[in-house]
Amino acid sequence: MTDFLQLLISGLATGAIYALAAIGFTLLWQTSQTINFAQGEFVMVPAFLALIAMRWFGVPFVASLVLAILASMLLLGVAFRYVVVGPLIRRGVLPLVISTIALSILLKESVKDFYSAEAQTFPTLLPDTLITVAGVSVSLAQLGVLAVALVTIVLLQWFLAGTRTGRQMQATAQNPTVARILGVPVERMILYTFLINAALAAMASLLVSPIYLAKFSNGETLGLIAFVAAIVGGFNQVRGAIAGGLLIGVLDNLAAAYVSTAYRQAIPLILLVLVILFRPQGLLGRREERAV
């Protein structure tokens, strides 16, 4: 039982990181019909921005984390919105999908060439102090990851539901034409979505890199899992992406322990197939109907 509880907590901590990346998928899809196949690389790059700040310019650790988040918002938010998505969005979903695949390759190879192909250590904010309750040992770092990810998600939910800007963003997501008629600055709302996506990806990056080590290829797995989490949870609902991320984190850990490490990567994909077959809108998603 203690093993199960430890697996559950560990899975939730990893799943919370997946959820941060998965939320970005749903936000971009809702506001701009952008399926970002470079999302995994968006999670990989910020760690290297922080490493550049620390190792090349001698910026202190915490300041470099803040700088990495800001630089990510600029590079992976503003630049992505105006350089990649802006010119292509009018050409339909497919060219944009292909361009995000190209972007993922570009980001991965750039990090490999300009920084290193080798894995890099990444400092952690919290110590590895162990806390044992009823036989279950959990490290402070693990709880910290879970707490930071969950607080970020709660803040985002509050922002979307409890502020005027958040509600305007939701209106933009639900129906941009009506939102525009009602006076919502749709273009600005879309930009905000890209900024939030970049910030969430940066948070995920800074949380996952101390565990996985920072490496140019980290985005391959993270991007796939986040994509699957978003579909499993419901591509059109932020809460769906959260549930999908947490579910996959826990399932992944349980599968590795009780099934086989070799098949652990197949479990999210099996779940994906089952969801598409029996609940195509996702576990918490909303059925969308389109007029022909």
Place this chain on the structure above:
Amino acid sequence: MLRKTLALAGLAIGGLWAPAGFAQDIVIPNIIELSGGGATVGAMWKNGSSMAVEEINASGGILGKKIKLEFIDTASDPGKARAAMQRALDDKPVAIFGPIYSGSVSATLKMTADAEVPQVIGGEAGNLTAQGSKYIFRTSFGQNVSMPKIANYLRDIVKAKNVAVVFVNNDFGKGGRDAIVKELAARDIKVVADISTEAGQADFAADVIKLKGANADAIFVYLNEEESARFLREARKQGLNKPLIGETTLLGQKVIDLAGDAANGVKGHVGLTVDAPVPAIQEFGKKYEAKYKTKPDHNGVKGYIAPYMIKAAAEKAGKLDGKAIAAALRGMTITPDKVPGILIEATWDDTGEIDRISFLGEVKDGKQVITETLPKLKK
């Protein structure tokens, strides 16, 4: 006829005008892991071999000819390694260096055997030298040599009655796992957990939880560099308090760099290390660190000795011919007094297996400390 004459004249003039240095260079393809999971391994080997080639060229080269290394990235993928090997062999080189990952060596060793080109490898899987090739030569122990030493260490020094084994599911890991399980059984040591992990695996939480539940006297960890570091970090995070025993890689400098404090306390057998109580190898370590700003691990040493192996064998054979070099290297002992770059006396048998002294060590305060030197298996 006129066209043929002109072409011949062109070739002759081209030959006369070609820069002398270029024409005399011996090009040795270095087919190694420069990206993918083995990037850390490949980077060390690349630096080590480049350093040796600079030294050899500065002292006159091999039989009066300079060496030029051509680095080709396998991306840690056996398929790509095979394709790269085919292209390299088309140019009929006198030797090939690499690959380092056993899976890539396994995919290429028949090609070098067919082409009769000596292949100096970094792979450690036990079966590599058992496939009948007369052209592969190890730079480090195969698992058939290192695992009996580890099993003795677990029995005699750790006094383990039962052991958990965690290995990486590739040729290197599976070969090591099979060899250690066999050796442990021969010593009446029970394997209470046998955990397979994936190459490139990032999350080891579930594996560490399983190991905690296994309640073994010691845990034998046999993973590649990056995975070893991630495993050690997770083990530290979860407070895994059993002795962690490894073979060379787990105690290697790259793993110590990546794992940080989590590497402290790791113990085991070390086939090759710049922390060995051997002045020549320590001197090499200092030169490497001064040049590349990082301390070399065993892969740096392996890369460094590869060009010296070819130099010694070619000079013994008296000609730059792959077949003759391989024949010279089989059964050869190279000593540091004659070839200082070999660092430690080493002997290759007919299968390409290497024999030399090795060490027992542990990681203390972020440094590898050698506690005992083990003699060569055959004097």
